[in-house]
Amino acid sequence: MVAAGALLLLCGLFAMGRPWATSDNDRYRSALRHLRVASGDLEMDVLRERMGLRTLHGTDAEDFAALRARADALRVFPSFLSDMDRRTMNAALDIFVGALDESAALLARARAADAKGAKEEADAAVQALLENTASSRADRVINTYLALFERTQASNERSRIVFFVVSLSLVAYVLVVMVRLSSATSDLASLNSDLERRVDERTRALSAANGELRANEARKAAILEASPDGILLLDEGGGLLELNPAAQRTFQLQATDVVGRNFLALALPASLPEGARKRVLSAARDTAPGHATRLESPCLRTDGSTFPAELTIARVPGEGPPRFTAFVRDITERKAVERMKNEFISTVSHELRTPLTSIRGSLGLLEGGIMGDLPPQALDMVRIARTNTERLIRLINDILDLEKMEAGKLELKVVTLECSELVDATFAGVRGMADSAGVSLHGEVTDSPQVKGDRDRLIQVLTNLVSNAVKFSPQGASVTVRVEVEAGSQVRFSVVDQGPGISAEQRARLFGRFQQLDSSDTRSKGGTGLGLAISQAIVEQHGSRIGVESEEGHGSTFTFTLEAVKPAPVAVSPFVPEDPSRYDVLVTTADAELATRMRGLLADEGYRVLSATSLIEAAKHLDEALPDALVVDMQLPDGQALDWVRRLREQPRTHELPVLAVSGRSDNGEGVPYWVDWMPRPLEESRLLKSLRYATRQPGQARVLVVDDDASTRRTLCAQMERLGVQVFEAADGESAVELARETTPDLIVLDVGLPRLDGFEVVDILRQGKGRATPLIVFTGRDLTRMDERQLTLGITRHFTKSRASEEELVSSVRDLLNGLLARKAHPS
Structure with a gap:
């Protein structure tokens, strides 16, 4: 389209730029020359007539009219003249016609003068006619036309040059467009070929993907069909959309009978406690995408029987309305096995505890010499037996504690505890062990924090951690228990040792049951391998977990955190300063506006403001507790503040109390020895704050x-x-x-x-x-x-x-x- 438009424009430019036809010019110039010749012939005939000679063309009025008509005929101009050029030619022809009319008038006048015999007058008229001839005006018309023609011709030449340059440019553009069009056609053919190839490849890939998708769908269907667990698809409201054969067998129902019904109403027995029902409903409603909620709950079969089930509810990722997948596993056999195990452990533990306690007591009596002094070798054997008996009792106690914790039956006696007391109690229990091992114990408790927890269980945790640290620390090393408050109102307990460290592989199994780092440690250090597992369970019941930081050869740090307890506010008299972390300022003034202003200003700066409206009330404040500074308004209604301050200075208890005076006058007069500063009204806030800061600082250099x-x-x-x-x-x-x-x-x-x-x-x-x-x-x-x-x-x-x-x-x-x-x-x- 662009190339065709360029060619059409080129043709138009060639048509517009062609040379103009010369016939119009030649015709018009010939008519102008004829006008000039006719004008000259007329003037020659006037001269011949005056000389008495025979005229050749005539000098009558008809001859002048003919010339005038010929001039009017010349007003039809050639087409190449512009409007301005035509106006110029009309003006030249008007001058010629005017000269012609004047010549006719002069000739008539000369003939009239001859008829009267006035020869001189006749000669003068003829003389004027010959001086202002029409032929000269005709020459002027010709010259005017020639000048206009030449100017138009020059403009035409310039236009033709411009048209020629534009034509060449368009020709070049057309050629470039044609070349590019040819190249684009080639590229388009190549792209079309490549596109066809890609479409063919994608078609084959799509066919393969569809085949693989069908295979995957078949595999998934086979997995769902073969899964031993019941799998159900639920909508947002809990409606059952789909279920696999295992779910149908578990609940003893048919898919056609239950699809569309509410699964939770169908599967949860009416006897289920309200709290348990709410947990199931919350799991089905609040599970986030990508997460799963696992819980145990009794479920109902269609025949009315119930069975213990493990429910795992996961939200199906994807767009559209929420969908949930519920995995249902019948755990009747697992519960039976757990019950048998718990009964076995309870029975065995009970049957073992009684004889072991007797054995330990008997051995202790023997070791204490109740049967007399034993031979050294026998005494050693008794001591070994008693030590191992105690170890066996601790093992049984640990197993029972662990089982209680996992079953959720361990009851915590939660009270408010001083962290420093927990550390001291722990050290008291393991100091003998540490002294025997040559290991020193250090406690670092910062800010004396308080926590809530079971005292005995937390001491058990710390004892386990510290005793492990002592066992694995070399002689001469130290074990440090740090307690510090962290940001976010958490108290961190850290047990730091200087032992051999723990590798990443060992840390992964550190809190498992009966786990020792290696067999050599088991033989040389002893222990049941349950201490850390029990400690972790206790800490988890307190809402935390034990973490380990360790590097081989550089010791280990065991840490856990507990929620800090904020000290309860103590109800005290409003006159007694209750916050030692803030400076107390007693403001004594009866001016309510001044009191409000100072209270807001000082409170914003972190001071605790005590208020008094009279000297009597201020004295009561000072009797109960001394503030850090006293601000006194000198205009009080119940006495002279100056005398009162003088009495304060005379008392040892208030002799050093900083006093700032506020007065209506600017001089400090006789009060100089009693004031830190004397501030006139209106009160300058910056000066007050500066003086207070100076007054409350400790003595000494800056x-x-x-x-x-x-x-x-x-x-x-x-x-x-x-x-x-x-x-x-x-x-x-x-x-x-x-x-x-x-x-x-x-x-x-x-x-x-x-x-x-x-x-x-x-x-x-x-x-x-x-x-x-x-x-x-x-x-x-x-x-x-x-x-x-x-x-x-x-x-x-x-x-x-x-x-x-x-x-x-x-x-x-x-x-x-x-x-x-x-x-x-x-x-x-x-």
């Missing part, structure tokens, strides 16, 4: 806590701080930083964000909960912080710096600013 895990950075920062005359504390991790901040509240913290154990965000979150909430903070980190990060990393006045961008001068200047003049103070003033 204290800065530098927290960074990089030792070289810490050394550099500490050197900079020490040059300012401050006391510097260092911390290499978040936990150490929190501990140091709690021990001695710093005046400024310089904190990195990327820290081990607790990162900068966690450190700030912890400090916000206590007295460190208002501590100025400089975040000095190599990490680019977002606005959200900066908002989270904020305590008191906070500034954020990036290590790669902040200069030493900027950091030191910020330290000076945030210490608020404490650099010059060596001791807290009294």
Whole structure:
């Protein structure tokens, strides 16, 4: 289509650019020359007539009219003249006609003058006629036409050149299009051939896939048909869509009779407890795609009998409405075997416990010398017998405990427990074993956490773990029990030894029954192989699991976590400070607006605010408990605050109590010895907070806590701080930083964000909960912080710096600013 359009356009351009016909031009130019000749002949005849000679063409009015008609005939112009050119020619012809009319008038005038005998007048008229001749105007018309013709001819030539260039371009374009069309035709043929080949291949592959699919469907159908377990397909509402022959045999029904009915209503007996029924319904409704829920429940046959069944309900993946697959296994035989096993274990254990207890008691009496002193060899034999008897009793107890746990019959006596007491009780039970093995025991309990659990069972778990650690630790090594609170209100128990470590293969079977790491350990270390299995079961009943971290040759760490118990709030008098992690400020004012403003301001900064509206009420507060600072409004209704503060200073108990005065006047007058600061109204919030921070800090020089895990950075920062005359504390991790901040509240913290154990965000979150909430903070980190990060990393006045961008001068200047003049103070003033 494009090529055909280009050819048509080319033809049109050639047609438009052809040379114009010359006949119109020749005809018009010939008519112009005739007009010129006729005009000259007329003027010659006028001259002949004046000289008395015979005229050749005539000079009558008819002759002038003929010339005028010939001029009008020339107003039909050639077609190549434009509208403007035609207007130009009309103007030239109008001039010629005007000259012709003037010549006719002059000739008539000359003839009239001759008739009157006025020869001179006649000569003058003829002279004027000859000077302004029509022939000259005809020459002008001819020249005008020739100029217009030449200009049009030049424009035509330019157009023809342009048309020629455009024509050549179109010819080239047509050729290119034709070449590409030929190439495209070839490519299209190749693609068509390739497409046909691919379609043929896909057709063969699809045929093969269909054949394989039919084979797979046949295999699946055969599996379903041969499966010993009942398999049922359920819809979202529990309606039965399909079932295999095993399900029909298990429930003693026909598929045609039950398809479309509700399976749960059909299979669950009416006598099933409501709680068990809800568990089955929840499993059928809430199972997530890709997951399966397994549970045991009695099921009902069509003849009314029931049988114990194991139900596995899985959601079928795919689009469309939810579908569920229920696998039903009749476990009547399994239950019978378990019952027989439990009865056997119970019987054997009971029958063994009684004689073993007697044997152990008897052997103990013999070993204690009730029958007199035994010979050394006999005493050794008795001791060996008693030791192995105790071992056998422990084995029986372990087996019974394990069976109870697996059957869900072990009852836990859950109470609130002190973790430090659990560790102490555990060490008391295994210390003799540890001393015999030459292994030292260490307990590390952080923050004295509390947990809920069964005390005896948790001590049993710790005893098992510690005794195993002692057995496998070399002489002179140590076993450490760590208890620490983790984020998320979890308490982590860790038992760390310095033994030979445990390989990955051994860890996989560590918590199995009767499992020992190898036979040599079994012979040299002893043990039943049930301790870890029982410990795992106990911890699982407490809602956790025991984990193992170990590397061969570098010891092992056994850990488990329990939910921390938050201490119950103690009901105390509202006047007694109840939170030692926050500073207490007693605000004494009768101005309700001022009290509300200060309460909100101080509470936002982390202070605990106590309120009093009179000196009497404030005195009651001070009698019950001393706050960390006292803010007194000098305009109180029940006395002179100045005298009251003077009396406080005279008492040893309140002599050092920091006092901040709020007054309507700006001078501090005679109150200077009694105040930390004197603040005039209206109250300046920044000055109040600054004065409180100074008042509540510990005496001594300014204290800065530098927290960074990089030792070289810490050394550099500490050197900079020490040059300012401050006391510097260092911390290499978040936990150490929190501990140091709690021990001695710093005046400024310089904190990195990327820290081990607790990162900068966690450190700030912890400090916000206590007295460190208002501590100025400089975040000095190599990490680019977002606005959200900066908002989270904020305590008191906070500034954020990036290590790669902040200069030493900027950091030191910020330290000076945030210490608020404490650099010059060596001791807290009294």
